[in-house]
Amino acid sequence: MNAETRNQYPTIRPEQWQQLGYLDSDSLGPSTLSKDVHPLLSFSWRGREKWDCQHSGLTEERTHELLLPGLRLVSEFMLSPPGIAHFHAIFYGHRQELRDLTTQLGGKHKQYSFHPLEGLDPNTAREEVTTALMRLERVIEFEFADRSTDTIFRTGGARAMTRATRNIEEINILEDERCRGIASRITIDPRFVAALEEAHSRLDNTGYVLSVNFNFAKNTYHELQHVAALAVNSDVLSQLKQMQSMSLQQRLALGPLESPEPYLEGQQIAELGCSGEQLMFGGKIDWEFGNVDAPTWIYDWPSLLNVEEFQRGPGPEMTAKRYLVSMRYMRRVQQQAFVSPPF
Ligand SMILES: [Zn+2]
Numbered sequence: 031m032n033a034e035t036r037n038q039y040p041t042i043r044p045e046q047w048q049q050l051g052y053l054d055s056d057s058l059g060p061s062t063l064s065k066d067v068h069p070l071l072s073f074s075w076r077g078r079e080k081w082d083c084q085h086s087g088l089t090e091e092r093t094h095e096l097l098l099p100g101l102r103l104v105s106e107f108m109l110s111p112p113g114i115a116h117f118h119a120i121f122y123g124h125r126q127e128l129r130d131l132t133t134q135l136g137g138k139h140k141q142y143s144f145h146p147l148e149g150l151d152p153n154t155a156r157e158e159v160t161t162a163l164m165r166l167e168r169v170i171e172f173e174f175a176d177r178s179t180d181t182i183f184r185t186g187g188a189r190a191m192t193r194a195t196r197n198i199e200e201i202n203i204l205e206d207e208r209c210r211g212i213a214s215r216i217t218i219d220p221r222f223v224a225a226l227e228e229a230h231s232r233l234d235n236t237g238y239v240l241s242v243n244f245n246f247a248k249n250t251y252h253e254l255q256h257v258a259a260l261a262v263n264s265d266v267l268s269q270l271k272q273m274q275s276m277s278l279q280q281r282l283a284l285g286p287l288e289s290p291e292p293y294l295e296g297q298q299i300a301e302l303g304c305s306g307e308q309l310m311f312g313g314k315i316d317w318e319f320g321n322v323d324a325p326t327w328i329y330d331w332p333s334l335l336n337v338e339e340f341q342r343g344p345g346p347e348m349t350a351k352r353y354l355v356s357m358r359y360m361r362r363v364q365q366q367a368f369v370s371p372p373f
Contacts, residue, residue, distance in 0.1 A: 035323040051357030055237020061099040061364035068105035070167045082173040096226040103247035106369045112309045120258045121162045133290045140292040165203035169213035174220040190249040192256035209262040216253045222246045225322045238322045244360040245317040252303035265290040299332045326355040
């Protein structure tokens with residue numbers, strides 16, 4: 031980490047940066063993750079190209095090469111115990127209607143039951159999640175944002191985002207009539223690719239690459255929770271169908287449409303990507319974009335720091351403190367022997 035970046039945080043002393051591994055990060059060693067990328071994230075599926083690299087800023091080949099270690103990390107997150115527990119709640123959790131919370135289109139908000147440590151046989155949960163993810167593989171798409179036209183990405187409001195595919199594709203990955211949903215597409219900020227390319231042109235780059243890999247992986251993992259929810263959330267499907275039958279005037283009168291994403295039991299904010307992060311990392315991860323050298327932060331979820339856009343109803347007071355994520359942690363999760371033995 032250079033002095034210019036450090037100076038932006040005058041209250042953090044050099045010895046604290048040292049302790050957190052940000053000062054000698056190049057001596058840490060690169061990612062050693064070597065397992066195959068999960069098929070859900072692979073670049074093509076049975077001849078169908080899943081990744082549209084048109085706006086990545088680099089060739090498709092180079093984009094794949096740079097993102098590979100990050101995608102291996104997402105794959106490790108997905109099938110780690112907290113990954114399985116969270117996906118299991120989204121795919122198979124019992125859904126209960128919240129009587130006093132109505133969506134804009136008059137439906138009822140739902141809540142998923144969530145007991146990650148109770149009554150779930152780890153092997154059965156793993157098998158069930160694996161099956162659902164394999165089916166999801168047929169419909170997921172990835173692309174990079176065109177930052178000149180995509181307002182949300184131009185203003186830096188998002189690093190990745192999940193939206194329904196353009197021609198709303200109805201899917202039924204659980205083969206359960208109550209869980210019909212839609213296929214979706216993850217849009218990724220091309221600055222992740224640019225940051226990795228920039229880091230590769232530096233002499234001492236290990237720390238930078240580790241931190242970009244980690245933040246790219248956490249963002250992609252976050253979006254996968256939304257993809258999973260949209261795939262089995264019949265409320266979104268019926269909402270979209272309802273909207274298709276409306277006149278333009280009726281639609282405009284509704285204003286910006288809130289997502290009827292379900293609440294996870296016990297949470298006051300419906301944001302499954304964030305609750306997935308909470309379970310995986312013990313908080314929500316935040317990284318200042320545009321500066322590869324920037325430190326990575328973590329704060330409590332759902333007691334918020336300043337992310338008002340996630341407020342979907344009366345929520346908690348924003349009282350969270352943020353903490354620095356140690357560079358050693360980001361390195362450790364990128365060591366194959368640490369996350370899961372390579373056999
Ligand atoms: Zn989200």
